[in-house]
Structures are given as C-alpha cells and as structure tokens.
Amino acid sequence: MNMDLILFLTLAAVAVITAVSMIASRNAIYSALFLVLNFITIAAIYLLLDAAFIAMVQITVYAGAIMVLFLFVIMLLGAERVEAETRLTWQRPLSLVLGFVLLAEMVYLLFFHGGGSLPVVHEFEGAFGSPRSIGLVLFDSYLLPFEVASVLLLVAMVGAILLVRDERKEAS
Amino acid sequence: MIIPIQYLLALSGILFVLGVLGVLIRRNAIVIFMSIELMLNAANLALISFARTIAPAEAGLGGQVMVFFIIAVAAAEVAVGLALIVTIFKLRHSIDVDQVHTLKG
Numbered sequence: 001m002n003m004d005l006i007l008f009l010t011l012a013a014v015a016v017i018t019a020v021s022m023i024a025s026r027n028a029i030y031s032a033l034f035l036v037l038n039f040i041t042i043a044a045i046y047l048l049l050d051a052a053f054i055a056m057v058q059i060t061v062y063a064g065a066i067m068v069l070f071l072f073v074i075m076l077l078g079a080e081r082v083e084a085e086t087r088l089t090w091q092r093p094l095s096l097v098l099g100f101v102l103l104a105e106m107v108y109l110l111f112f113h114g115g116g117s118l119p120v121v122h123e124f125e126g127a128f129g130s131p132r133s134i135g136l137v138l139f140d141s142y143l144l145p146f147e148v149a150s151v152l153l154l155v156a157m158v159g160a161i162l163l164v165r166d167e168r169k170e171a172s
Numbered sequence: 173m174i175i176p177i178q179y180l181l182a183l184s185g186i187l188f189v190l191g192v193l194g195v196l197i198r199r200n201a202i203v204i205f206m207s208i209e210l211m212l213n214a215a216n217l218a219l220i221s222f223a224r225t226i227a228p229a230e231a232g233l234g235g236q237v238m239v240f241f242i243i244a245v246a247a248a249e250v251a252v253g254l255a256l257i258v259t260i261f262k263l264r265h266s267i268d269v270d271q272v273h274t275l276k277g
Contacts, residue, residue, distance in 0.1 A: 012183045015187065023194040031206055032206065049221060051239075061244075061247055066209070066250050069254060070205075099192055103185060103189045106182070118181075129236055137230060141237075149245070152245065164255050164258050
C-alpha cells in the first residue's frame, strides 16, 4: 500500500457514501448538498490523476454554477419534499436487483475476465494536464468544437428563457 | 506511484450504477436530474482514467479536452432541463414524475 492508493481509496469511499446519501435522503436540498460533496471528491481524484485543469473546471462549473442552479430551482419551487404516497411497488426491488446485476457484471469484467487486456497507465513527468498544455491542445486541434460549444451554450440560454416565458402576460 | 486502472474503472462503474438506481427509484424530477449528473460524472472519471494510458502525452490530452466539452454540454443541458421542470411545475403544481404522464398541457 502506497500513499496515493490510500488517498484514492479514502476519496472513493467518500464518493460512494455521498452518492448513496444523495439517492437516499428524503429532502431534495440535502440531496443537492451531498452531490456537491461528491463532485468535490471527484475533483480531488482528478488531481490525483494529473488532471489539474479539469479538476478546477469541475469545481467551478459543476460544484459551483450547476449546483447553485439546482438549489435555486429547488428553493424557487419549494419542492423539497414532494414524494408522498408510493405507487411503485414491485419496480423498486426489481431496480435494486438489476442495478446490482449490472455492478456485478462490471466487477467481473474488470477484475476476473478482461483485466489482462486493459491498457497500462503511463507515468508522465512535467506538465501533463496543466492549464497551459490543455489550452495549447484546445486552441490548436479542437478550435472548431470549442466555437460550436459556445454556440450550443447560447442556444441553451435562449431556449431556457423561451421555456419559462409567461405567454399569457405577454398576450395581454 | 500509479493507481491501477481497474480501481478507477470500478469506482466509475459504482457511481454509474448508483446514478441508474437514483433514476429508477426516485420520482422527484430534480433528484432524477441530479442522478443523471452523477452518471455523467462517472463517465468523465473513466475518460480521465483512460487519458493517462495513451502513449504520447499530446494524444492523451484529447481525453481531458473531451471531458471539458462534456462539462460544457452538461451545463447547457442543466439550463434547459431545469427550465422544463419549472414549466411543468407551473402547469401541474408538482414535479413528481408519476403525475406527468400525459404530454398535453
């Protein structure tokens, strides 16, 4: 056991526990806060994996902007506890069973069946995944997708405004 | 020292399965949406893990750039999706997905 592996296993345990708590908690605000913790944990794992820039983007965009939007909508709608009577009876245990079957398949394929054919991780020295190297690749090879992404964000913004517009108020 | 890729992919798989279970079990539309974000994150973790296995470092960085674009698309998706949820709430005064079984408003 080396230091990185211990750190990774601790972070992985925190990530799994927060994900389970997110699904299990009754109050939607608690779910959102557990998800923020989960995203920050995954950002720390990205730091372990030589992806410093992506870790920072994860914290600012996911844990910052997106989750604030979620919390804003939850509080705007007052929709913390909307699940009242349950109409799903046999579907819930079935979904648990199928989820565990999917997980068992993944673990079997990773550790017992195809583990030997997985690619080997290289050790990179220097600035792999730093903002400078990501920026050079992004604006060199991926300039067109970058511009298309900006158009996509614009379209999403226009679409969101159009969806929540009050049509009755404008007609009068 | 290097973390074995099996462990990373196993964590990614566990988080993905938890996201699937969240979508299947919960009926609050916002929590279902958050579970979808969890699944996107699991896929991002797998991409970041595989980015370190490609031999020239410049080619491996393509994986990280792809994660960057996935985060941008997820931001757009969240904006539109939450706008849809707000619209549904205005029409039906509920975001329980069981209540929303007809398309006609």
